[in-house]
Amino acid sequence: MRVDLVPDDLWERVAPLLPPAPERRRRHPGRLRVPDRAALAGNIYVLRTGVAWPMSPRRPWAAPESRPGADCGTGPRSASGPAC
Template sequence: MIANLVPDELWDRIAPLMPARPVRRHRHPGRLPVPDRVALAGIVYVLRKGVAWRDVPASVVGCSGVTVWRRLRDWTEAGLWPRLQAALLTELRRADLLDLDDCAVDGSHVRALKGGITSAPRPSIVPGPAPSTT
């Protein structure tokens, strides 16, 4: 199932961008970490199926949804997603496969200024001063 969620060709592009795993302690090393590809397959599973993290089937993906969520958090803090997006967009541009005729921009990608920049003062929408309550 992992190969269906994260094909070999995609993994070969993504693997070099992954942050380095911390070195395990020699004494009391704890459990082996879940491989990055398995965690990425869990993230793709959640995106495709629209399930909650707790509903990720460990038998299908290879790890629990909590593990997948933690890895997503760690990769987000490490800045993986902007690097991955830039690398894949660059590859698409080089192959002349990037078509920006149909694209969407929202506030998560472009800073939305509060009210924008205006040269004239804005008229008040209040009809007059409020009466005093004293």
Template structure:
């Protein structure tokens, strides 16, 4: 990666504009037993791309990059 270049796991606005309509809509959360709050789809995709690019195990995904749950 060159200086000033965007890391390859960051999804650009143009690419996200093409991907977002392909994702299924989220079902509404249940009132009783709502479970975890959903994560941002774009952030999840960036985390997946980071793991594929770096070939690290999913468990070692760095939380400080903002990929982990809040």
């Protein structure tokens, strides 16, 4: 069962308060912007669960050990993990 962290009525109240998205540059556009509703859902998830940002999964189905860099000495366990 999927729990909607940002219900429609909450989003209708929050959306007008957010600044408009900036225009993307043509030459070096950088990363694509995360949708505002998804960013708000991430913030609510962290506040509800009490989990720290580094421990939150990038993908909901991924275990924290499967994050990029977790086993190459660059992740949160870099002092005890093997180096690549």
